[in-house]
Amino acid sequence: MSTLRQPTVAPPIAPASTRIAAYQMAEYLEQVGVEVVFGLCGHTVIGMLDALGKSRVRFVTTRHEQIAAHAADGYARVTGKPGVVLSHLGPGLTNAATGVANAALDSIPMVVIAGDVQSYFYGRHPHQEVNLHHDASQVEIYRPFCKRVYRVDRAEDLPRILERAFHLCQSGRPGPVLVDVPMDIFSADLPVGAFQKTPAPLARPTLDPATARTIVQALASAQRPVIYAGGGVLAARATAELAALAEALEVPVAHTLMGKGCLHERHPLLLGQTGFWGLPVSNDACRNADLILAVGTRLAEANSSSWDPRFTFAIPPTRLIHIDADPAEIGRNYPTELGVVADARAALGVLVDAARDVKHNPRGSLREDIARGRREFAAHYDHQWKSSQFPMRPERILSDLRRALPEDGFLVTDVGWNKNGVAQQFPITVPGTFITPSGLATMGFGPAAVLGVKMAHPHRAAVSLVGDGGFSANPSVVATAMEADLPVVWVVMDNDGFGTIAGLENMHYGWSFGCLFERHGKPYHTDYAAMARSFGARGVAIQSAGELYPALVEALAAKVPTVIQAPMENAPTPTPGHWDINNVYRAGD
Numbered sequence: 001m002s003t004l005r006q007p008t009v010a011p012p013i014a015p016a017s018t019r020i021a022a023y024q025m026a027e028y029l030e031q032v033g034v035e036v037v038f039g040l041c042g043h044t045v046i047g048m049l050d051a052l053g054k055s056r057v058r059f060v061t062t063r064h065e066q067i068a069a070h071a072a073d074g075y076a077r078v079t080g081k082p083g084v085v086l087s088h089l090g091p092g093l094t095n096a097a098t099g100v101a102n103a104a105l106d107s108i109p110m111v112v113i114a115g116d117v118q119s120y121f122y123g124r125h126p127h128q129e130v131n132l133h134h135d136a137s138q139v140e141i142y143r144p145f146c147k148r149v150y151r152v153d154r155a156e157d158l159p160r161i162l163e164r165a166f167h168l169c170q171s172g173r174p175g176p177v178l179v180d181v182p183m184d185i186f187s188a189d190l191p192v193g194a195f196q197k198t199p200a201p202l203a204r205p206t207l208d209p210a211t212a213r214t215i216v217q218a219l220a221s222a223q224r225p226v227i228y229a230g231g232g233v234l235a236a237r238a239t240a241e242l243a244a245l246a247e248a249l250e251v252p253v254a255h256t257l258m259g260k261g262c263l264h265e266r267h268p269l270l271l272g273q274t275g276f277w278g279l280p281v282s283n284d285a286c287r288n289a290d291l292i293l294a295v296g297t298r299l300a301e302a303n304s305s306s307w308d309p310r311f312t313f314a315i316p317p318t319r320l321i322h323i324d325a326d327p328a329e330i331g332r333n334y335p336t337e338l339g340v341v342a343d344a345r346a347a348l349g350v351l352v353d354a355a356r357d358v359k360h361n362p363r364g365s366l367r368e369d370i371a372r373g374r375r376e377f378a379a380h381y382d383h384q385w386k387s388s389q390f391p392m393r394p395e396r397i398l399s400d401l402r403r404a405l406p407e408d409g410f411l412v413t414d415v416g417w418n419k420n421g422v423a424q425q426f427p428i429t430v431p432g433t434f435i436t437p438s439g440l441a442t443m444g445f446g447p448a449a450v451l452g453v454k455m456a457h458p459h460r461a462a463v464s465l466v467g468d469g470g471f472s473a474n475p476s477v478v479a480t481a482m483e484a485d486l487p488v489v490w491v492v493m494d495n496d497g498f499g500t501i502a503g504l505e506n507m508h509y510g511w512s513f514g515c516l517f518e519r520h521g522k523p524y525h526t527d528y529a530a531m532a533r534s535f536g537a538r539g540v541a542i543q544s545a546g547e548l549y550p551a552l553v554e555a556l557a558a559k560v561p562t563v564i565q566a567p568m569e570n571a572p573t574p575t576p577g578h579w580d581i582n583n584v585y586r587a588g589d
């Protein structure tokens with residue numbers, strides 16, 4: 001006979017003035033404007049799921065937590081609101097980590113709510129807890145990339161912590177915040193109205209008029225000034241102010257990867273992206289500038305040609321003024337004449353006011369020089385736009401996609417040819433329609449982030465352009481798109497391998513060992529179109545170059561998600577700049 005004692009004490013009946021925390025929490029999410037939570041279930045979060053299911057907040061269930069985090073990231077990028085993720089503990093949280101870190105490195109506001117083991121099992125190492133070196137330490141996994149990690153030890157703290165999470169993820173330099181909730185705390189009673197405090201509206205840090213006059217004077221009197229725009233300009237929705245400043249002082253604009261779209265692609269002052277995959281005209285203008293005003297950028301390695309002064313920036317002698325939301329970004333890689341901690345939109349707005357009626361140095365043939373530089377570079381690839389070669393030229397895929405995609409449609413890239421080629425060669429005319437993973441450059445981002453983008457803007461087209469490596473990293477996105485009824489389009493640039501790295505290895509070592517998809521020494525090909533159809537989605541296998549454009553038009557009009565698989569030559573993206581890794585590789589015997 002069992003000697004185990006059965007519990008005999010009935011749970012205490014809560015007084016009428018209390019309500020279970022999870023239900024109040026779901027209502028709080030509604031109150032702070034959360035429309036959708038992306039996540040994946042587990043025994044630690046079903047209390048919260050029940051509450052979400054009974055709320056107005058939509059829950060999108062993914063098949064992998066990384067997808068949930070990328071989708072929330074995509075949603076946040078196009079709405080400017082925090083993305084919200086719900087994750088189970090242990091393996092759920094570690095699965096989500098890549099997506100959350102990707103959001104962190106691109107300064108995307110996000111709140112991650114994680115279930116955890118029961119608080120009263122502290123130190124007993126319960127099921128699925130991460131605790132090898134410290135009790136109850138799963139939150140530590142998120143420490144290096146979250147702005148703050150909270151473990152909720154007492155139910156009474158939950159409302160305050162949640163308010164802090166929504167405040168912190170959006171304030172200063174945005175980024176993810178983790179709220180780790182032991183599952184018994186979802187079920188705890190809290191006084192009705194416990195979740196009342198909402199994040200304070202924030203006036204963004206701006207620029208004082210005297211400093212603005214100094215900066216404007218410096219730009220006006222410079223011989224060869226450049227404005228260098230980063231993702232901070234787009235995140236702050238400051239593109240109109242940027243254009244106004246550039247036009248007022250006749251200053252050309254170069255940009256980072258995340259800054260693409262900061263000016264209309266046909267704006268006569270637009271130089272283009274800098275760095276390894278940049279445009280020569282942009283690298284040259286920056287390298288020869290006497291003054292650069294950098295706004296909302298961390299002057300990162302890829303866009304700065306690994307900071308080698310021979311390629312993109314030569315600072316000094318170029319003088320640098322740097323405006324950024326994060327003081328830690330100022331002065332890291334270059335001597336900086338003046339650093340300003342401010343929101344890009346606020347600061348550019350004050351600069352535009354200060355620039356009114358200010359006379360600037362003559363700029364000579366600046367606009368003609370830019371046009372010629374851009375034309376000359378395009379001549380390297382524009383003859384491929386109509387190439388009927390099959391497997392297709394990547395440039396043809398880009399040009400067909402540009403023709404088919406409405407100007408306000410979203411293009412969400414992954415990493416590989418898609419990201420590097422689009423940043424360099426794909427015209428973007430509506431700010432915020434180019435979405436890409438920059439800081440962490442996570443393969444698998446694009447196919448998942450497009451889900452959040454489409455969720456936020458169901459009436460606008462949303463295409464994920466992705467390599468076959470990136471697409472097959474997390475192909476269950478198709479199932480999620482079907483379930484959530486998100487008619488997105490994935491265009492898979494299929495070269496049977498991790499093409500970019502295969503090319504890099506081949507260039508330095510003469511083969512592509514470990515980078516190609518092969519079986520028994522022969523190319524291993526996957527029929528992603530058939531896979532899509534098995535999910536109930538549309539799947540189109542392109543058989544000749546001419547089939548792509550009509551397939552794109554049809555897919556964009558379709559009411560169900562579509563995978564278009566376009567076989568592609570593994571041709572490298574031009575690299576006018578420099579990347580230090582190429583100095584490192586050494587082949588031996």
Ligand SMILES: Cc1ncc(C[n+]2csc(CCOP(=O)(O)OP(=O)(O)O)c2C)c(N)n1
Nearest residue numbers: 416417441443467468469470497498499500
């Ligand atoms: C998660 C992750 N693993 C590895 C890499 C390194 N990486 C950068 S590009 C690339 C190849 C991507 O292959 P594919 O998606 O097929 O695109 P392609 O390069 O062929 O255009 C890899 C593996 C990465 N960025 N992210």
